[in-house]
Amino acid sequence: xxxxxxxxxxxxxxxxxxxxxAKACHVALGSLYNYFPSKDALVTATIESVWQDxxxxxxxxxxxxxxxxxxxxxxxVRQGTREYPHFFTAHSISVASSAKEQARKxxxxxFSHMKAGMAQSLxxxxxxxxxxxxxxxxxxxxxxxxxxxxxxxxxxQEDDCEVLLEVIRRVLCPA
Numbered sequence: 001x002x003x004x005x006x007x008x009x010x011x012x013x014x015x016x017x018x019x020x021x022a023k024a025c026h027v028a029l030g031s032l033y034n035y036f037p038s039k040d041a042l043v044t045a046t047i048e049s050v051w052q053d054x055x056x057x058x059x060x061x062x063x064x065x066x067x068x069x070x071x072x073x074x075x076x077v078r079q080g081t082r083e084y085p086h087f088f089t090a091h092s093i094s095v096a097s098s099a100k101e102q103a104r105k106x107x108x109x110x111f112s113h114m115k116a117g118m119a120q121s122l123x124x125x126x127x128x129x130x131x132x133x134x135x136x137x138x139x140x141x142x143x144x145x146x147x148x149x150x151x152x153x154x155x156x157q158e159d160d161c162e163v164l165l166e167v168i169r170r171v172l173c174p175a
Contacts, residue, residue: 001045001046001049003021003025004042004045004046005046005049005053007020007021008046008084008086009084009085009087010086013086013087016039016043016046018036018039021042040102044102047106047107050080051106053080054077054080054083054084055080055110055113063121063124064121065121065125066121066128066168066172067172069117069121070118070150070161070165070168071161071165073118073150074150074153074154077150077154078154078159081157111147115144115147118147119139119143122139122142122143128173129172129173129174132171132172142168142172146168149161149164150164
């Protein structure tokens with residue numbers, strides 16, 4: 001997987017093929033097929049490996065105040081875009097049709113993990129106003145809003161998420 005991550009970092013997902021990975025790993029092509037029955041399986045495993053490398057979720061403590069947890073996610077993904085610049089470009093996700101669904105599921109899995117971490121951080125944050133949420137504005141609504149805006153900021157290659165953090169503070173924290 002390290003070799004595959006290096007290839008994705010240098011040239012994007014489209015650079016992965018069974019022959020070049022086998023050659024770079026100094027193994028026979030047939031040996032690689034023992035671990036990955038197809039290119040799609042290799043690409044999917046690589047996508048998951050890149051997301052794991054970016055997030056190291058076990059390294060973050062959900063006990064952080066909610067705005068700091070959001071900053072950590074932003075900084076982690078922003079650093080990932082530096083380490084894997086070709087991974088995040090729109091054309092890099094143009095993988096084989098059969099792999100697209102699995103790649104999408106893998107990405108959604110990481111988004112769900114991010115949302116779960118945000119929810120845990122939000123609930124544990126003692127500075128959050130208890131009346132911040134209502135029937136028409138739930139914790140889940142806020143988390144969806146925050147993730148959507150984080151992804152937009154990252155797609156625009158913004159250097160920070162301070163405006164989003166200020167909005168969060170104004171919505172959640174007592175005046």
